[in-house]
Amino acid sequence: MGDFNESVVLDAIRRVPEGLSRVELAEATGLSAQTVSNICRRLLDHGLARETGKKSTGSGKPRTLLQVSPEARYALGVHLDPAVITYVVLDLLGRVVTHLRTPTPRVADPDETLAGISASVRRLVTESGVPRDRILGLGIAAPGPVDMAAGLVVDPPELEGWRRVPLRDYLAAETGLPVLLDKDVIAAAIAERWAGAATDTGNFLFFYLGTGSGMGLVVEDTVLRGVSGNAGEVGGLGAACTTRAMVDEAMQLGVLGHEFTPAGPRDAERGLVELSRIAEAPGGGDDSAKAGDIIDRWAVRVGRGVCAAATLVDAEMIVFGGPIWPHLQERFLRIIPDMVARSPFVKKIHPTAVTSTGVGEDVGAVGAACLVLDQTLSAQPRSLLLR
Amino acid sequence: MGDFNESVVLDAIRRVPEGLSRVELAEATGLSAQTVSNICRRLLDHGLARETGKKSTGSGKPRTLLQVSPEARYALGVHLDPAVITYVVLDLLGRVVTHLRTPTPRVADPDETLAGISASVRRLVTESGVPRDRILGLGIAAPGPVDMAAGLVVDPPELEGWRRVPLRDYLAAETGLPVLLDKDVIAAAIAERWAGAATDTGNFLFFYLGTGSGMGLVVEDTVLRGVSGNAGEVGGLGAACTTRAMVDEAMQLGVLGHEFTPAGPRDAERGLVELSRIAEAPGGGDDSAKAGDIIDRWAVRVGRGVCAAATLVDAEMIVFGGPIWPHLQERFLRIIPDMVARSPFVKKIHPTAVTSTGVGEDVGAVGAACLVLDQTLSAQPRSLLLR
Numbered sequence: 001m002g003d004f005n006e007s008v009v010l011d012a013i014r015r016v017p018e019g020l021s022r023v024e025l026a027e028a029t030g031l032s033a034q035t036v037s038n039i040c041r042r043l044l045d046h047g048l049a050r051e052t053g054k055k056s057t058g059s060g061k062p063r064t065l066l067q068v069s070p071e072a073r074y075a076l077g078v079h080l081d082p083a084v085i086t087y088v089v090l091d092l093l094g095r096v097v098t099h100l101r102t103p104t105p106r107v108a109d110p111d112e113t114l115a116g117i118s119a120s121v122r123r124l125v126t127e128s129g130v131p132r133d134r135i136l137g138l139g140i141a142a143p144g145p146v147d148m149a150a151g152l153v154v155d156p157p158e159l160e161g162w163r164r165v166p167l168r169d170y171l172a173a174e175t176g177l178p179v180l181l182d183k184d185v186i187a188a189a190i191a192e193r194w195a196g197a198a199t200d201t202g203n204f205l206f207f208y209l210g211t212g213s214g215m216g217l218v219v220e221d222t223v224l225r226g227v228s229g230n231a232g233e234v235g236g237l238g239a240a241c242t243t244r245a246m247v248d249e250a251m252q253l254g255v256l257g258h259e260f261t262p263a264g265p266r267d268a269e270r271g272l273v274e275l276s277r278i279a280e281a282p283g284g285g286d287d288s289a290k291a292g293d294i295i296d297r298w299a300v301r302v303g304r305g306v307c308a309a310a311t312l313v314d315a316e317m318i319v320f321g322g323p324i325w326p327h328l329q330e331r332f333l334r335i336i337p338d339m340v341a342r343s344p345f346v347k348k349i350h351p352t353a354v355t356s357t358g359v360g361e362d363v364g365a366v367g368a369a370c371l372v373l374d375q376t377l378s379a380q381p382r383s384l385l386l387r
Numbered sequence: 388m389g390d391f392n393e394s395v396v397l398d399a400i401r402r403v404p405e406g407l408s409r410v411e412l413a414e415a416t417g418l419s420a421q422t423v424s425n426i427c428r429r430l431l432d433h434g435l436a437r438e439t440g441k442k443s444t445g446s447g448k449p450r451t452l453l454q455v456s457p458e459a460r461y462a463l464g465v466h467l468d469p470a471v472i473t474y475v476v477l478d479l480l481g482r483v484v485t486h487l488r489t490p491t492p493r494v495a496d497p498d499e500t501l502a503g504i505s506a507s508v509r510r511l512v513t514e515s516g517v518p519r520d521r522i523l524g525l526g527i528a529a530p531g532p533v534d535m536a537a538g539l540v541v542d543p544p545e546l547e548g549w550r551r552v553p554l555r556d557y558l559a560a561e562t563g564l565p566v567l568l569d570k571d572v573i574a575a576a577i578a579e580r581w582a583g584a585a586t587d588t589g590n591f592l593f594f595y596l597g598t599g600s601g602m603g604l605v606v607e608d609t610v611l612r613g614v615s616g617n618a619g620e621v622g623g624l625g626a627a628c629t630t631r632a633m634v635d636e637a638m639q640l641g642v643l644g645h646e647f648t649p650a651g652p653r654d655a656e657r658g659l660v661e662l663s664r665i666a667e668a669p670g671g672g673d674d675s676a677k678a679g680d681i682i683d684r685w686a687v688r689v690g691r692g693v694c695a696a697a698t699l700v701d702a703e704m705i706v707f708g709g710p711i712w713p714h715l716q717e718r719f720l721r722i723i724p725d726m727v728a729r730s731p732f733v734k735k736i737h738p739t740a741v742t743s744t745g746v747g748e749d750v751g752a753v754g755a756a757c758l759v760l761d762q763t764l765s766a767q768p769r770s771l772l773l774r
Binding site for chain 2: 145147154201202203215217219220222224225226227228229230231232233234235236237304307308309310311312313314315316343344345349350
């Protein structure tokens with residue numbers, strides 16, 4: 001996709017949907033007028049950008065605006081969750097063009113799941129109607145631990161029978177596309193950065209609540225992956241919050257009957273939906289109060305964890321999301337923003353905002369596709385070493 | 388100091404003290420033989436590198452080796468600690484050339500302290516005998532919170548009377564040098580990366596134990612500063628460990644007499660030295676056991692904190708250091724490596740090493756000087772945008 005400066009210009013254009021003039025681009029990037037002009041010519045030639053109307057500047061002649069052409073390129077994203085697999089096609093602006101969901105097979109047989117993913121990716125491409133030669137690549141968001149360098153899913157606690165499964169290379173062979181693999185919480189943070197609540201900050205943490213939980217950390221515009229791609233584990237912070245643990249607690253306290261004993265990740269979510277329904281039941285009595293207390297206690301644990309992490313990395317925003325977030329959102333947001341504001345550890349140098357995902361339920365899959373956009377379109381300093 | 392690729396080559400040379408040949412440099416950097424050859428010529432012309440003997444390669448003619456010229460440039464570092472101010476001069480290899488210490492004035496008068504620092508910096512330069520035109524700049528490590536953008540020390544708990552003190556700009560005006568300010572724990576981590584225990588890893592955390600405590604985090608070769616330069620707070624992890632808190636506990640438990648009540652940060656350290664002496668006393672009886680227990684309990688708290696942080700950022704090394712580390716080292720290292728190895732959250736994807744600083748007691752001041760080396764000599768992707 002061209003060179004470093006070209007990526008810098010494209011990135012600047014995409015952040016301003018109404019378009020930027022060449023003069024504004026030179027100001028925004030620090031590049032010379034001549035360099036900007038050459039790069040814009042190439043972007044127009046390759047169809048990545050288009051000219052779109054003029055902007056009057058008061059004095060002088062009106063300036064032509066450039067916008068990204070959203071339909072010039074596409075990225076595919078797959079989120080492998082123990083309960084459900086989500087597929088998306090994104091355009092160049094990070095918007096969802098097509099969307100697909102399939103339940104994750106219950107059998108402890110990765111081969112069957114792999115074959116299913118491969119078939120669904122083909123279906124996704126067909127349904128989207130996107131020309132094959134405009135697809136930049138495929139991103140996968142998988143539960144940790146992963147082996148990022150080798151492209152393996154190592155042994156996620158909720159994916160029975162998965163041991164060092166070569167998900168990345170399998171899908172690369174099956175689809176013929178460049179494939180990237182990342183941990184789900186890291187992908188989700190990238191989605192928030194590209195197309196969600198965190199497009200205006202380079203310092204935030206994303207707390208993911210799904211079958212498992214974890215954090216995606218972005219510090220000074222860098223997504224933290226760590227030495228093996230497994231950054232984001234929150235167990236040590238006491239903030240691990242799984243659907244299953246909440247449902248187990250509700251059964252122990254008699255709020256949920258034992259018919260909710262989860263046989264698998266999908267059942268656990270059914271229990272959680274019921275738990276939040278009981279908690280919010282109008283005029284709800286004892287069980288309702290108990291259900292609310294269970295959720296509130298988890299909110300406090302998660303709140304302590306995000307306070308600790310936000311102070312550790314000096315973040316200015318905390319974003320919550322993931323599949324079970326909609327069921328917890330109301331109570332969590334009654335408790336956690338106050339905890340953050342009152343935390344003696346969140347220093348008074350700057351406020352720390354607490355907010356819901358701007359991407360929604362598909363944040364994992366959107367993040368997976370954003371891995372591709374990010375690697376293809378963002379300025380990658382490493383590429384400079386090779387010239 | 389030249390361009391991006393020049394920094395990349397210089398960085399590669401400095402990491403191999405015995406020197407590298409041009410062929411090895413091309414391999415190490417991915418740059419073409421011609422580019423490497425041009426850059427080496429410039430480095431030799433500017434005196435930053437020198438040719439030093441030949442290396443036989445078995446076949447072909449022996450290759451000339453290049454080394455960094457350590458005396459080509461120098462950096463100054465100041466560490467403002469509430470108890471003591473440390474000053475160092477580093478050469479281009481990050482080695483301490485000259486070293487100076489003064490007690491931090493007890494008075495709550497930043498002006499007096501600033502004047503003292505300025506005078507000591509002049510003395511340091513004179514004593515070092517380093518030519519003024521070879522000094523790249525001055526780095527300052529200060530207790531947090533800091534306002535990095537504005538160069539201010541904001542209001543550190545142990546520095547009475549300090550409120551938004553413009554330390555950076557004051558020293559820039561007084562010395563005429565470029566001056567950089569960073570939080571002490573962040574500077575310490577940079578020292579470990581440049582010249583200490585972490586030269587071979589880009590994923591580690593440095594736990595600093597001094598008048599205050601905190602962590603410096605390095606993830607994927609990037610030092611984490613956060614949105615305001617205050618990353619590294621460990622209070623939320625329950626791992627805050629101050630000299631004063633340990634001495635207070637020892638007095639409450641009757642292990643130290645009330646003559647150890649700290650009037651200031653320096654007294655607290657006196658109490659800690661006595662506490663560790665009692666703990667290690669041969670055949671020491673009740674008080675000795677109690678003193679040991681106090682230290683061990685702090686080790687467990689700190690151990691939990693580093694486990695949580697190491698997992699959160701997927702680090703492969705934990706380094707301990709700071710002024711009070713020598714007094715705690717023995718007991719802490721009997722406890723914490725086991726905790727890290729047994730932690731369910733430190734995933735089995737890779738081991739996590741626990742080690743002592745390779746820089747020693749001056750780690751804050753060395754880190755401050757390394758800020759200058761780092762900014763001047765390391766490849767800074769941002770510089771690429773301006774050409």
